[in-house]
Amino acid sequence: MADPRVIGTEAVEDARRRGRIVFELLPGDIVTALARETAERLGVTLVDGPLERQQPQRTDAAISMQRVLYRRSPKWVAPVRTKRKARRLGKLALIGAGGVGGNIAHLAAMQDIADEIALIDIVPGMAAATALDLNHTTGITGARARCIGGESLDLVTGAEVVVVTAGLARRPGMSRADLIDVNARVIRQAAEAIRSAAPNAIVIVVTNPLDEMTFEMLRATAFPRERVLGMAGTLDSSRFRNALAVAAGVCPADVEAFTLGSHGDEMAPISSRAKIKGRALDVFLSSDQIDACVQDAVTGGGQVVSLKKSGSATIAPAHASIELIDHIRGARTGPVPVSVMLQGEYGIDGVVLGVAAHLGSTGLIEVEELRLTDQEQAALHEAADAIRSRLGL
Known part of the structure; x- marks a missing residue:
């Protein structure tokens, strides 16, 4: 038989630090007087257990399969993203x-x-x-x-x-x-x-x-x-998602895709991690179609310039800039592609390059190094070399 637990003040304080306001006492536990005083002072309730646990909800296998198949159907609509409370x-x-x-x-x-x-x-x-x-x-x-x-x-x-x-x-x-x-x-x-x-x-x-x-x-x-x-990868990623959505005949909200690298000919749309309705691109598109979407993202800005004759894109870059501001003020969370000075990430140092990153009220929080294919990793290094060359570094 195991020795009884001795519940001291440290255990109660640790529970409160973790946000617990109920401390479960198991049969045989010994609670010190100081622990009880600490619990009362910190607002932690000592409750004799074992407590009844809520049983996990079980879903019938047939219902689970129906849900999976429905999500893959053309009728499935991506859930609406709720806005977070943001700092003004x-x-x-x-x-x-x-x-x-x-x-x-x-x-x-x-x-x-x-x-x-x-x-x-x-x-x-x-x-x-x-x-x-x-x-x-x-x-x-x-x-x-x-x-x-x-x-x-x-x-x-x-x-x-x-x-x-x-x-x-x-x-x-x-x-x-x-x-x-x-x-x-x-x-x-x-x-x-x-x-x-x-x-x-x-x-x-x-x-x-x-x-x-x-x-x-x-x-x-x-x-x-x-x-x-x-502001680079936000705009390039939007162009890539748009091209994939048009090619697959789905809503752009059904597409997840990042574009990294430089904001130019060396940009690197990351096809290996892109998804349509949660599935790999090759489920919906042929390799030629994927390559065409990549090319469309790379040349998207040039297409606008060619049509306007004078000046470049204005609306999409504005929305991309607002996306970064929203991440800074807390209206959005998660990784977002943005150009930052790299300090060893992806094996690259001393050059500004578009990567996935987390932003907050102080700006860059951290760079998220995505798992890339060897070809995509090489494309990032080629972009870094091209930028160094243009800057004469």
Whole structure:
């Protein structure tokens, strides 16, 4: 027969630390007087056991099979994601009030993301006009956010999150890499203002070429890597999911897929981990169809540029930026693809690259290293080498 347990004050305190308010005493247990006093003081109830356990719910095998088959049928609809209680930002600043910046401001105001939204643009009157236009909508929408706009970078003062979209946009025939020299000057100017006027801000870079400009922002602000992020994989992943959904004839909500690597020709859509209705891609699509979807994700931005003739995508990048902000303020959880400075993850160091990561109120929490195929792992290293080469590292 086993020796009786002696329940002391340590056991009661440990139970309370674990969030338990009921402590079960088994037959033969010896409870010290000090343990009883501690339990009373901490609000822990000592209950004689054994307590009756709730029996696990058992499901008939036939019903379980019906549920599995229904989920695989075209009639199955993905459950609606419930929004978490999120922190409201005090101030959101947008450097660049063009197509992307203006759309971010509109979405942020409609979703009640911040008390104040500051728009900044070098074009006289553009930021102020957009801010006034958004304020005029509040009589209809009831949005609480107040928008301000101007040409001075001093408007970033006190911002918790700064999104940088300013810079020369692509034209047909241009690659993102063609913009490095001109947009690096824009980034350095913005970085100087952020470092002095919003020293505790989290910075999200949208300016192209995105990974290179995120690296430049990190270097110019001297902020820790946790507070300088690049919006890339969020947009590329959305394009990949859209292509897979169209090819399979399903709702995009039924598709789970990530795109990592660079925001350019070296991006790496991760087909091995992508799923449609919880199943591998090859259940729904042929290898040629999957390859076509990968190519569609890689060239998605170029397709928009080609159609517009002047300028690049504005709506999808704005939604992708809001997704990152939602992760920062706690409206969303889980891994999200984002460009960050790598410090040994995936065997890569000293370069900004798109990876799956967890974000929070302080920015980057941790990089989640996904299990990749050898080919996908090689693609990440090729992307890192290409970015180093373009930056002359």
